Structures are given as C-alpha cells and as structure tokens.
Amino acid sequence: MSRSFRRGATALVSASIVLGATAIAPAIPVLAQDDGCTVEVWGDEITHLALGKAAEAYTAETGIEVELISVPFSTINSDYETQVPAGGGPDLIIAPGPFDAWVASGIASPLELGDALDAFQPAAAAAALVDGKAYMVPLWTENIGLIRNKALVPEAPATMDDLIAAGQALVDAGTTELVVAIPMDPEGGNAYLMYPFQTSFGDHWFARNEDGSFDYSQPTLDTEAGLAFARALGEWGASGAISPDVGFDIAVDRFITGKTPFLVTGPWDLPAIKEAGIDYAIDLLPSAGGSVAAPWLGVFGLVLNPKSDCALAATDFATRFMVTPEAQVTLFEVGSYPPAHKAAFEQVASDPDVKAWGENGVAAQPLFGDPVANGATWGPIGKTQVAILRGQGDPETLWKEMAAQVAAGLEEPAS
Amino acid sequence: MLQLLLKLLGFAVLNAISVLLVMGFYGAGVWPVALLVVIVTLGLDLLYLGPWAVPLKYLAPGILLLLTFQVFVILYSGFTAFTNAGQGHLGTKQDAIAAIALSGRERVPDSPKYLLAILEGPTGLSFLVTDPDGAALVGDPATPLAPAPDAERNDAGKAVGLPGAEALTFQQILGRQDEILGMEVPIAADPADGVLRTQDGQTAFVFRSVRAYDPALDAVVDSSTGVVYRDNGRGNFAAPDGTQIDPGWRAVVGLDNFARMVREVRESEQFLGVFLWTFVFAILSVAMGFGFGTFLALVFNDPRIRGRRIYRMILILPYAFPVFLSVLIWGGLLNPEFGFINEVLLGGAKIPWLQDPWLARFSVLMVSLWLEFPYWFLIATGALQSIPRDLEEAATIDGAGRRRLFRHVRLPLLLVTVAPLLVSAFAFAFNNFNLVWLLTRGGPIALDSEIDAGATDLLITLTYKLAFDNSVQDYGLASAISATIFMIVAAISILSFRRTRRYEEVF
Numbered sequence: 062m063s064r065s066f067r068r069g070a071t072a073l074v075s076a077s078i079v080l081g082a083t084a085i086a087p088a089i090p091v092l093a094q095d096d097g098c099t100v101e102v103w104g105d106e107i108t109h110l111a112l113g114k115a116a117e118a119y120t121a122e123t124g125i126e127v128e129l130i131s132v133p134f135s136t137i138n139s140d141y142e143t144q145v146p147a148g149g150g151p152d153l154i155i156a157p158g159p160f161d162a163w164v165a166s167g168i169a170s171p172l173e174l175g176d177a178l179d180a181f182q183p184a185a186a187a188a189a190l191v192d193g194k195a196y197m198v199p200l201w202t203e204n205i206g207l208i209r210n211k212a213l214v215p216e217a218p219a220t221m222d223d224l225i226a227a228g229q230a231l232v233d234a235g236t237t238e239l240v241v242a243i244p245m246d247p248e249g250g251n252a253y254l255m256y257p258f259q260t261s262f263g264d265h266w267f268a269r270n271e272d273g274s275f276d277y278s279q280p281t282l283d284t285e286a287g288l289a290f291a292r293a294l295g296e297w298g299a300s301g302a303i304s305p306d307v308g309f310d311i312a313v314d315r316f317i318t319g320k321t322p323f324l325v326t327g328p329w330d331l332p333a334i335k336e337a338g339i340d341y342a343i344d345l346l347p348s349a350g351g352s353v354a355a356p357w358l359g360v361f362g363l364v365l366n367p368k369s370d371c372a373l374a375a376t377d378f379a380t381r382f383m384v385t386p387e388a389q390v391t392l393f394e395v396g397s398y399p400p401a402h403k404a405a406f407e408q409v410a411s412d413p414d415v416k417a418w419g420e421n422g423v424a425a426q427p428l429f430g431d432p433v434a435n436g437a438t439w440g441p442i443g444k445t446q447v448a449i450l451r452g453q454g455d456p457e458t459l460w461k462e463m464a465a466q467v468a469a470g471l472e473e474p475a476s
Numbered sequence: 477m478l479q480l481l482l483k484l485l486g487f488a489v490l491n492a493i494s495v496l497l498v499m500g501f502y503g504a505g506v507w508p509v510a511l512l513v514v515i516v517t518l519g520l521d522l523l524y525l526g527p528w529a530v531p532l533k534y535l536a537p538g539i540l541l542l543l544t545f546q547v548f549v550i551l552y553s554g555f556t557a558f559t560n561a562g563q564g565h566l567g568t569k570q571d572a573i574a575a576i577a578l579s580g581r582e583r584v585p586d587s588p589k590y591l592l593a594i595l596e597g598p599t600g601l602s603f604l605v606t607d608p609d610g611a612a613l614v615g616d617p618a619t620p621l622a623p624a625p626d627a628e629r630n631d632a633g634k635a636v637g638l639p640g641a642e643a644l645t646f647q648q649i650l651g652r653q654d655e656i657l658g659m660e661v662p663i664a665a666d667p668a669d670g671v672l673r674t675q676d677g678q679t680a681f682v683f684r685s686v687r688a689y690d691p692a693l694d695a696v697v698d699s700s701t702g703v704v705y706r707d708n709g710r711g712n713f714a715a716p717d718g719t720q721i722d723p724g725w726r727a728v729v730g731l732d733n734f735a736r737m738v739r740e741v742r743e744s745e746q747f748l749g750v751f752l753w754t755f756v757f758a759i760l761s762v763a764m765g766f767g768f769g770t771f772l773a774l775v776f777n778d779p780r781i782r783g784r785r786i787y788r789m790i791l792i793l794p795y796a797f798p799v800f801l802s803v804l805i806w807g808g809l810l811n812p813e814f815g816f817i818n819e820v821l822l823g824g825a826k827i828p829w830l831q832d833p834w835l836a837r838f839s840v841l842m843v844s845l846w847l848e849f850p851y852w853f854l855i856a857t858g859a860l861q862s863i864p865r866d867l868e869e870a871a872t873i874d875g876a877g878r879r880r881l882f883r884h885v886r887l888p889l890l891l892v893t894v895a896p897l898l899v900s901a902f903a904f905a906f907n908n909f910n911l912v913w914l915l916t917r918g919g920p921i922a923l924d925s926e927i928d929a930g931a932t933d934l935l936i937t938l939t940y941k942l943a944f945d946n947s948v949q950d951y952g953l954a955s956a957i958s959a960t961i962f963m964i965v966a967a968i969s970i971l972s973f974r975r976t977r978r979y980e981e982v983f
Contacts, residue, residue: 098650098653123646124647125650139944139945139949142563142566142949143944145566146566146567146571162563164579164722165563165564165722165723166563166564166566166722166723167566167567167571167572167574167575167576167722167723168566168723170578171578171579171581172675173583173675173681175589175679175681176589192579194579194582247811247830247831247919248916248917248919248920248921248930304813306811306812306813306814307813307814308811311811311814367571367574367575367578368571371650371653372653372657372675373649373650373653373656373657373675373676373677374650374653376675376676377676377677377678380675380676381676381678381679432563440928441923444921444923445923448923451828451831459923462923463923466923
C-alpha cells in the first residue's frame, strides 16, 4: 500500500470517529436527561409479582414506567447491600421490616409518610419504623400456619400430639411418607417455622415489654419453658415425627403429591398448592406446650434506595400511590397477600385464606430489628434445633450451651 | 480492500461506542473513567492504524483484558484488605454524610402537611403550598414562606399557579428531581424554625435538622445536645465519649484485618481446622483424581480391550455435565433420609453422609473424585498415546516388567506433560468454591463455632461466609483472607513450576 493511501485511510478513520459520534448524537440527550426515568422495583421470585396490577395503574395515571425485577430470595438482601453503596441497585425494594441494619449502613432512605401510617395495621406501622422514623411503605403482613390436606385428614388437629397421632397413623398405614413437613435447612434448621412450637411452651426468645417488643437484655431461652421445648424436640426427632432432612423443595413436593397430610408454611407456598389441585385447609398452628402457638409476623414493604436516580417518582409511587386502599387491594388480587392497609384488609377479610392466616397471626410476634440480637439468635437456635432433632446429644445440654452462646453473642458489639 | 473497509467500519463502531461511554461517564461525574476510555480508545486507534509496533498489535487485546479482569481485581481486593469495608462501612464519606443528613432531619412534630405546586419564575424555582386550612403560601430557598393571596386554585382548592410564574408539570419535576429534592424553603425568617422539603414533588413537610454535618469542623453537630461528633479516623463520626453515628464509611485501617486473621488462627481451633482442611482437600482431591484418571487411562490404553471407545466415552460423561448440576444432584443423592444412596442402595439406612464431620469430608472428596477423574483420564489418555512406542519397546527388550515400564518410562514422560496441569489443578482445588458450597455449604458446622466454620469449609467458602452470608458482613477481613489465599497459591505454584522443570530434562 502506498504512503498516501495509508494517510488517506488514517484520515478516513478519523472521520469515522466523528461520523460514529454524529450517528449516535441524537441518542445522547435521551441518555443524559432524567425525565424518562423508570422506577425499578426489586422483589424475590414471588413478591416481585405482587405489585403488577398497581404498577400498571400507576403507569396509566402518570406515564411513568414501573419495572418489577425478580431477584432470587436467597440473595436479594445481600445483592441490595452490595450494590447500593456502589451506586447500583433498584429504586425500591420489597423487603421485610424492620430495617435497623440497613439504616445503620445508610442504605435505606427515610420516607415522610405524614399521617398515612395511621391507616395501617399497628404491627405493620411499627415494622416500618426505626427510631421513630418511617423507612418503609408497608404492603402486606404474613405469618405461617398449618396447611392440611383435607382428603387425608378431615379434622383439624387441636394439639401437636393430635397432629403427630394423625400423621403417624397415615404413615403406619403406608398411605403417606411423612408425619408433617416442616421445611428446614439440614444444617441451619428453620428457627422461623419452628417458632410457634417454641412459643407454645411459653418461650419467646426474649422477655417482652408491655408493647410486645423484645427486651434484648433478657433472653429467655435458658428457662424451664425453653428447656421443655428442647425436650419435646428431642422426642420429635427420636420418633421421626419431624425430620431435619426435609428441605424446602422436598416439603412442598411431598405435600402436593399427597405424601404428607400437613405442611407448616406461609402464604408463599399457596400458589403451588392450589396449582396442584390439593383440597387444603389452613388450620390454626397446633399448640405443643399448652400455650398459644404464636408465629412470627413479617411485614413486607417498599424501601427507598437513598442513591436512587429516580427518587422523586419512586417516592411518589410508594408514599402517595401505594398507601391508598385501592392500590393495596390489588396486592390481594394479584398474590393473595393480606394488605397491610386497614381499609384494604377489611375489603378482603372475608376471604377464607386471609381469615385463616389472620387467625394464626392473632398472637404473632413481630420480627425484631436489632442487628446484634438478630445476629446472636437465628443461627445458633436453628442449628441447635437440628442437632437435637438428630439426637446429637442430650437436648437440655445442647439447649443450655446454645443459650449461653446466644447470651455471649448479645454482649458483643455489632462490628 | 474489503478487509480495510471492514477494519475501518469496525473502528468506527468502536469509536462510536467509546464516545457514548465517555459522555455517559462524564455525565455521571466519573471523569477519571471517562479520561481512561479516551486514552484507551485513542491508543487503540493509533496502534492499529499505523504500520508501527506490529508485535504490540497482537499483544494489546490480551494485555487490556489482563489489566481489566485480573490486575485491577487483584489490586482492588488487595486494597479492600486494608480497609474496614463491611456492614456500617459500605460507602464513601460523602455517602455517610448524606445519610446522616437524611436521618438527622426530623419532621417538626404536629406540623401540617402542605399540598405542593412547584413554580418556575424569573428568580428560579419556588414552592407554592396550600396548608390544611386552605391558605396559599409561596416561598423559595432565599425567601421565607409568605401568603400568596392571588394564587390560582384548582377545583379541589389547591393552589396551582401564580401570575408571572409557570407551574411545572410532573414530567418537568421529574426532569429536575435532583434540584427539587434538595430544595429547602424556610417557613419563617429564622431557619431554625424549620424548612419545607418535598420527597414526591406533590406534598411538602416541615423539617428541622437535629444533626447536621459542618464542613468547617469536618464534624457532625447535634444541635439539640450540642455534642460534636468528629471524624475518628476509622470511618466514623464519634463523640468524645466514643459514641458513634451510623453509618460510617470505608476507611483505611492498615493491617488490622491481617492482625485479626492471625489472632483467629491462633485462638480459634476451627479457623486452623479450615486452614488445614483446605490443604488436605486440595492435595487429596488432585492426587485422587489424577491417580484414578491415570489408572483408568492406562487400563483403557491397552489395545486388547474391546469397545475401548465406548468405555472412554462413558467415563468422560461426568465431565460433560455442568459442575453445579452434578454437585446439586449429589447433594440430593446423599440426603440421609430421602437420598437415593441411603434409601435405595443401602435399603433405608440413615447414614449421615453430609451431617457427620468425617463422613462429610469423605463425601466431599468422593464427589470431587467423580468430578475430577474424567479430566485426568482425558489428559493421561492423550499423553500416553504421545509416548513414542519405540521407547516402550526398548525398555521391554531391556527386560523391564510392566511395573518398571510404568515407573521409569511412562510416568516420567507423563509427568512432563501433566506436571504444570497438576499445579494449576491444585490451585483450582484450593479454591474449589462450587463443590463445597453447593454440596455442604461448608457444614456440618460445630454448634459452638463463632465464625460459622464447618468441617468441610475451605478458606474460600469461609471467606464468602464472612463477606456475604453472615448477618454482619465483613468485606475487609474477607479480602485479607483472599489476599492470603492468593499469596499461598502463588507461592506454591511458583515453587512447583520450578520443580516441574526437572521433568523436562528427561528429553
């Protein structure tokens, strides 16, 4: 190639830079300007669908797109925690309150809800608050219950003993495989689903203040109530009534294939059960220790990312649009979620499922926010429950060791 | 000619993308990255358009990828190892200040909720608000709120406009949201009485700052108690009595993370256990995979076996499945109650394959063997076939038996080829996160473990737990462990590669 040709080529490429740039120039203002912003909402595989109808209605009203994004349940919180500080993440995230840890990390933005919180159920409003400030627009409350296959067991069991007797009879007859399915991690157990059985002995983990909140200075695991639960776990494990090897997929699978009459779970598993055509009933969680079996109460809501680049529209969607009874009712229409808004809840309260969840949740204990207490309790309690179920030691000894570990964990600073 | 045109077209596209990136980065305020894109693009253009630096033309793409995906990542995690990055220290100091400003601002108790319209007049943006009694007021950041009797109202009685000013539509508000979200309109001449702010562009509330950052002092001042929280040099604002304000920011803490790691190794048996198990696992996993794979290769290298091709194909199958799929399936097979192995093969035995510490280690090694041997089988088969037949024949004539033939002819020649692969396989096994995480999550975990370390935890899975899986995340400590892993693996690799040169002297 001749020199001049090369020079010509160089000139041509230089020109191409300008040309290329010119070609995309019309796109630049679109990229740079804000007003086309889309409100991005993260939820897990199931929850992200809940806002579908509300999002459409909001888009119809304001012209602003709301994009619902599914992030796996197992990683949604850690993804949010790692991406927000780096400037990523969604504008809003659907997560269960309270949010003490996120507030301490500066990854939740306070929302001024005015008096709107008064229109929500008290427990839902309480879960939105950290130090008296709201960080969430509550969407729905959820607690677990006992789901029964009516074809296998026609009557609701009144106590845990009844449940085990009914389940065992079916297993002995060869009709089913499992007495009851309680989904568990084979290592970490499931302190969330086992909680109502524990509370039915009178141990709520901590002593409670008058308003029902925890007094973190007084763990109650190492009390007679806690030990009674430990002994019961030992019995259930030894008799095989509760197996720590029933994982999440196994539990639901066994229930919808009729291989167990009982499943302890929350509203999130209902769609699969309905789809399988099981004739189910949601029963009151049976008491094992004589007192009321109180499950945890989770409150899901929308949290605003403080680094959102579409903050104004996201806030408008969350604090103005989603606090209305009309929008909250759609949560029920889409995913059978009992709305956190009082007026919306009343509209759907006659639904038998909502009613049944509600009855299970009458005495429910709201999830607690304190990061240190959370860090000290869930892991050791769940692991010890598994160890006792597996018979890896004397239940009382294992339980007392765990109680001491929890007490030590409560003493430590968070970081 | 066509080649040249294609080349030019390619560069035009590359340049166009670069221009787009530069605008994007510059627009987002990260000009160093924008500058980097400019330099790299111009560099590439210059390099490939001239007749010069031909070798570099071949090397440049590789070098660029190396810098981006290796060097940068290593340097970044190396840097993180010297910081306190983790829960409560996630962002920059600016982020922390912004978050403290947000949480330090409180709505004035019992103050009304105002309906808001945002107006643009000659002096800029102003707030036109309607209070609960229906009175219209107007103000802007420089002028406190004052009655606006001539406001135009809509049917609901909300003040929506003023003569001489234009009301912004919601779309316009969205377009200027940063400006509007930052606006503070004092409600009275004394700003301490409170300021109006909006979060959604349609309502406004009266806020008062209780805690605010003072740039002159580089400290956060609590105006209700008068306490001054100063930068404590460790990523937090702290009061003289040590109380810290959350959130903090990522700060350099020197060797703290490494010191903590050493302390943990010394004090915690579990950490030491993880450390040792990582070595044991890496060595055994490679040794077993290599041994078994080579054994099978030798067996199937014998021409007397019929249907060798079919056997070989079947043996390679485990290698053909995606690792994570195989491991998850193994996890299911080994479930003590519902797993195929216990329920069907062992007739309902309840052997805790993954729940007992020693059985779990055994199971992890066995699954690793299942995953690894086809690789070594493939490599060894290839290597064996490349060994010159005359060498083997000469050895046989000299009277070497099968064992001697293997030990003194085949194995040394095999090692020439596979020794470097053994070293890299060791490095891989040392960090075999997928296998351990998907099979046992590092468990079973001792009940009294403070760091959640389990019997099968490798250093890398423990690192992951520390960084992402715990209730309290600690990226700094996790990075320090990663850096240590890197150094261990690098040191072992360098040493081994030196040793493997010996084998090459065979030829």
